[in-house]
Amino acid sequence: xxxxxxxxxxxxxxxxxxxxxxxxxxxxxxxxxxxxxxxxxxxxxxxxxxxxxxxxxxxxxxxxxxxxxxxxxxxxxxxxxxxxxxxxxxxxxxxxxxxxxxxxxxxxxxxxxxxxxxxxxxxxxxxxxxxxxxxxxxxxxxxxxxxxxxxxxxxxxxxxxxxxxxxxxxxxxxxxxxxxxxxxxxxxxxxxxxxxxxxxxxxxxxxxxxxxxxxxxxxxxxxxxxxxxxxxxxxxxxxxxxxxxxxxxxxxxxxxxxxxxxxxxxxxxxxxxxxxxxxxxxxxxxxxxxxxxxxxxxxxxxxxxxxxxxxxxxxxxxxxxxxxxxxxxxxxxxxxxxxxxxxxxxxxxxxxxxxxxxxxxxxxxxxxxx
Amino acid sequence: xxxxxxxxxxxxxxxxxxxxxxxxxxxxxxxxxxxxxxxxxxxxxxxxxxxxxxxxxxxxxxxxxxxxxxxxxxxxxxxxxxxxxxxxxxxxxxxxxxxxxxxxxxxxxxxxxxxxxxxxxxxxxxxxxxxxxxxxxxxxxxxxxxxxxxxxxxxxxxxxxxxxxxxxxxxxxxxxxxxxxxxxxxxxxxxxxxxxxxxxxxxxxxxxxxxxxxxxxxxxxxxxxxxxxxxxxxxxxxxxx
Numbered sequence: 001x002x003x004x005x006x007x008x009x010x011x012x013x014x015x016x017x018x019x020x021x022x023x024x025x026x027x028x029x030x031x032x033x034x035x036x037x038x039x040x041x042x043x044x045x046x047x048x049x050x051x052x053x054x055x056x057x058x059x060x061x062x063x064x065x066x067x068x069x070x071x072x073x074x075x076x077x078x079x080x081x082x083x084x085x086x087x088x089x090x091x092x093x094x095x096x097x098x099x100x101x102x103x104x105x106x107x108x109x110x111x112x113x114x115x116x117x118x119x120x121x122x123x124x125x126x127x128x129x130x131x132x133x134x135x136x137x138x139x140x141x142x143x144x145x146x147x148x149x150x151x152x153x154x155x156x157x158x159x160x161x162x163x164x165x166x167x168x169x170x171x172x173x174x175x176x177x178x179x180x181x182x183x184x185x186x187x188x189x190x191x192x193x194x195x196x197x198x199x200x201x202x203x204x205x206x207x208x209x210x211x212x213x214x215x216x217x218x219x220x221x222x223x224x225x226x227x228x229x230x231x232x233x234x235x236x237x238x239x240x241x242x243x244x245x246x247x248x249x250x251x252x253x254x255x256x257x258x259x260x261x262x263x264x265x266x267x268x269x270x271x272x273x274x275x276x277x278x279x280x281x282x283x284x285x286x287x288x289x290x291x292x293x294x295x296x297x298x299x300x301x302x303x304x305x306x307x308x309x310x311x312x313x314x315x316x317x318x319x320x321x322x323x324x325x326x327x328x329x330x331x332x333x334x335x336x337x338x339x340x341x342x343x344x345x346x347x348x349x350x351x352x353x354x355x356x357x358x359x360x361x362x363x364x365x366x367x368x369x370x
Numbered sequence: 371x372x373x374x375x376x377x378x379x380x381x382x383x384x385x386x387x388x389x390x391x392x393x394x395x396x397x398x399x400x401x402x403x404x405x406x407x408x409x410x411x412x413x414x415x416x417x418x419x420x421x422x423x424x425x426x427x428x429x430x431x432x433x434x435x436x437x438x439x440x441x442x443x444x445x446x447x448x449x450x451x452x453x454x455x456x457x458x459x460x461x462x463x464x465x466x467x468x469x470x471x472x473x474x475x476x477x478x479x480x481x482x483x484x485x486x487x488x489x490x491x492x493x494x495x496x497x498x499x500x501x502x503x504x505x506x507x508x509x510x511x512x513x514x515x516x517x518x519x520x521x522x523x524x525x526x527x528x529x530x531x532x533x534x535x536x537x538x539x540x541x542x543x544x545x546x547x548x549x550x551x552x553x554x555x556x557x558x559x560x561x562x563x564x565x566x567x568x569x570x571x572x573x574x575x576x577x578x579x580x581x582x583x584x585x586x587x588x589x590x591x592x593x594x595x596x597x598x599x600x601x602x603x604x605x606x607x608x609x610x611x
Contacts, residue, residue, distance in 0.1 A: 073498075
């Protein structure tokens with residue numbers, strides 16, 4: 001029985017999959033969908049983990065089944081060929097008869113490698129009416145080489161996905177676990193501060209900490225649980241330590257050094273902690289030492305990591321004030337208007353199936369290019 | 371008569387076939403538990419562990435645990451050519467028709483063994499299928515997470531879910547061999563430790579070397595391995611040089 005079963009959840013409530021929490025997208029997707037329907041092009045920019053995929057997914061689901069959506073990622077190996085993409089979305093009959101779809105919606109992911117020339121092509125298809133709308137997704141609008149004329153179409157529709165702020169983060173967790181008193185606001189704020197404003201990291205930490213607490217028969221997460229999971233070892237859980245420890249070895253191989261034992265036992269633990277906290281907090285910084293170095297992390301190193309954690313906390317607070325929000329928060333309401341209702345329903349099915357009661361869920365095929 | 375029969379075994383006790391001997395795992399229980407939990411709670415994780423420490427075996431256990439409904443895909447990336455297309459792999463569940471209809475499965479568990487790099491295309495596919503829920507969990511294994519050629523966005527999804535394998539020490543090595551040969555007099559513990567050291571602390575090499583010295587002993591019709599048999603290992607080393 002997993003910790004979330006104990007709390008009465010069927011599946012992990014802190015899943016990092018956008019599908020699992022898209023009902024709580026912190027962005028007004030309706031607004032975007034309206035823009036698409038109004039034949040406007042949109043550019044979505046934002047850092048990793050700020051919800052770009054979630055927005056894309058929501059848009060795709062909104063138009064699914066209508067054979068209108070074309071998806072292409074510039075990360076893919078196949079060369080960008082807009083004619084092929086548009087053709088690929090056409091049915092056999094349309095191919096035979098030479099009829100072409102019109103009013104398609106093109107989703108372009110990872111466009112930071114898109115060239116101005118390719119942008120020009122896209123614009124041509126848009127102007128000819130084959131494309132009703134194009135959604136560009138990239139890390140940064142500024143850094144891109146965009147065809148000048150295309151810029152005119154895009155400049156008023158650049159949407160920046162921003163990192164969660166504290167309140168949204170708390171709201172995110174509330175939307176996942178309801179009102180159960182597992183996390184206090186104060187604890188959540190603390191975890192959020194430690195997660196570099198990255199929702200994925202935040203959810204991961206929440207999962208690990210909740211698991212740690214519940215496995216210790218606590219129904220409330222305490223500061224010490226956060227400490228145990230994030231400070232000493234983000235991977236958490238007492239048990240996994242065992243496979244890193246090697247107390248037996250000492251006895252046989254280095255009988256003399258028995259005093260060193262505790263040190264050795266803790267060393268790999270700290271090592272992991274250091275590495276992982278770094279991954280979480282200073283993502284961009286490569287840290288070869290952390291892996292190459294033989295274990296035995298010193299206390300100083302640990303402190304350094306904590307310092308970094310604090311620094312990034314301060315930074316993020318500053319960021320919050322500086323960064324104007326271009327986008328209004330609007331919660332999607334569950335129900336008929338929710339484009340994701342369909343998926344959630346089928347997910348519920350899937351769960352039943354696991355219990356051996358439900359039916360096989362049905363999936364609609366939608367034009368999704370791979 | 372095979373060498374192992376001469377020594378009183380029915381099979382090669384040092385086989386490193388991952389499917390055959392997961393009962394002989396040492397120090398893996400907490401890891402197995404962790405992996406099972408991560409898979410069932412839906413995540414991307416990376417198992418980082420040296421060669422021959424049982425990564426494949428772990429995946430086999432996971433496959434067994436979650437298998438049954440054709441929901442588990444195991445891919446050994448070491449032996450796959452570059453043409454791997456995750457989409458097709460996932461669609462195989464539905465056979466040819468699935469491919470034609472572009473049918474996509476739900477909640478698949480993908481086990482990718484020995485991943486050193488992922489093409490951009492497959493990275494995108496994996497990310498997409500994972501995010502959309504077609505894939506429930508992905509387990510990667512490799513000897514080093516740092517040096518794996520993964521995109522930043524993939525790493526972001528893996529986050530802190532990097533599980534490090536156990537460090538096998540010579541005590542564990544003795545246990546591993548004892549589990550396989552029982553109380554047989556073939557080696558004493560000291561010899562096992564010695565072979566382990568000569569194998570550079572790799573379990574895979576340990577097994578291979580144990581087999582070599584045992585063969586040598588069997589050849590000479592002895593039931594015990596002696597230091598003289600270690601010549602086989604030495605000459606091996608020379609060959610390599």
